[in-house]
Amino acid sequence: MELILKYFPNLTDTQIAQFSALEELYKDWNTKINVISRKDIDELYLKHVLHSLGIAKIIEFSNGTSILDVGTGGGFPGVPLAILFPNCQFHLVDSVMKKLKVVNAVCEDIGLTNVTTTHTRVEAIDKTYDFIVSRAVTAMPEFTTWVKGKVSKKQNNALKNGILYLKGGDLTDELKVYTTVKAFLLSDIFEEPFFQTKKVIHLPLKYK
Numbered sequence: 001m002e003l004i005l006k007y008f009p010n011l012t013d014t015q016i017a018q019f020s021a022l023e024e025l026y027k028d029w030n031t032k033i034n035v036i037s038r039k040d041i042d043e044l045y046l047k048h049v050l051h052s053l054g055i056a057k058i059i060e061f062s063n064g065t066s067i068l069d070v071g072t073g074g075g076f077p078g079v080p081l082a083i084l085f086p087n088c089q090f091h092l093v094d095s096v097m098k099k100l101k102v103v104n105a106v107c108e109d110i111g112l113t114n115v116t117t118t119h120t121r122v123e124a125i126d127k128t129y130d131f132i133v134s135r136a137v138t139a140m141p142e143f144t145t146w147v148k149g150k151v152s153k154k155q156n157n158a159l160k161n162g163i164l165y166l167k168g169g170d171l172t173d174e175l176k177v178y179t180t181v182k183a184f185l186l187s188d189i190f191e192e193p194f195f196q197t198k199k200v201i202h203l204p205l206k207y208k
């Protein structure tokens with residue numbers, strides 16, 4: 001938890017209590033439903049919570065922003081972002097119901113009221129959002145076809161509406177077809193070696 005405070009020192013007492021509660025909750029749920037790899041669970045705050053919050057170092061979502069988290073799994077990056085931005089609305093979707101069972105239980109336990117979840121493939125969602133966030137779900141070409149038509153026209157934030165994807169490694173090939181894409185290096189923000197190759201990819205998307 002010190003790690004979160006190191007980079008987000010202005011959390012409210014509620015946010016501190018919510019972030020602090022995640023460790024025990026995920027450790028407990030993970031013994032019943034595997035949402036975090038066993039080798040990563042001891043590094044929950046580094047590899048899952050802080051990594052998710054990397055998006056918040058790129059954009060401070062304005063109040064009322066709507067965000068879709070595609071393939072949220074156990075709630076990443078959606079849950080940490082929803083704690084940090086209590087005045088934004090988060091919709092977390094996954095095609096595997098049991099993962100959402102963990103997300104729903106965690107959200108209920110910590111009193112997170114700005115999160116809704118839906119058990120579905122994202123392709124079936126017929127709504128629009130300001131931003132679509134994701135991590136470790138699929139390569140960008142497939143991802144953009146899945147979320148086509150799901151970005152709203154009205155701009156409410158400093159960054160253009162579109163995709164914010166947490167990715168690592170060399171993305172030159174994967175992203176070369178996108179002229180408007182921008183990669184923000186998390187190693188410029190977080191000093192821990194884990195972030196050395198990690199990036200937040202911003203891809204503005206045309207609205208419906």
Ligand SMILES: C[S@@+](CC[C@H](N)C(=O)[O-])C[C@H]1O[C@@H](n2cnc3c(N)ncnc32)[C@H](O)[C@@H]1O
Nearest residue numbers: 071072073076094095096120121122135136137
């Ligand atoms: C590797 S996990 C990543 C989970 C989480 N985003 C994270 O980083 O911890 C990928 C998740 O995407 C979900 N998924 C894959 N394709 C999907 C689709 N078309 N629609 C919704 N969820 C999908 C899977 O069920 C799985 O939970």
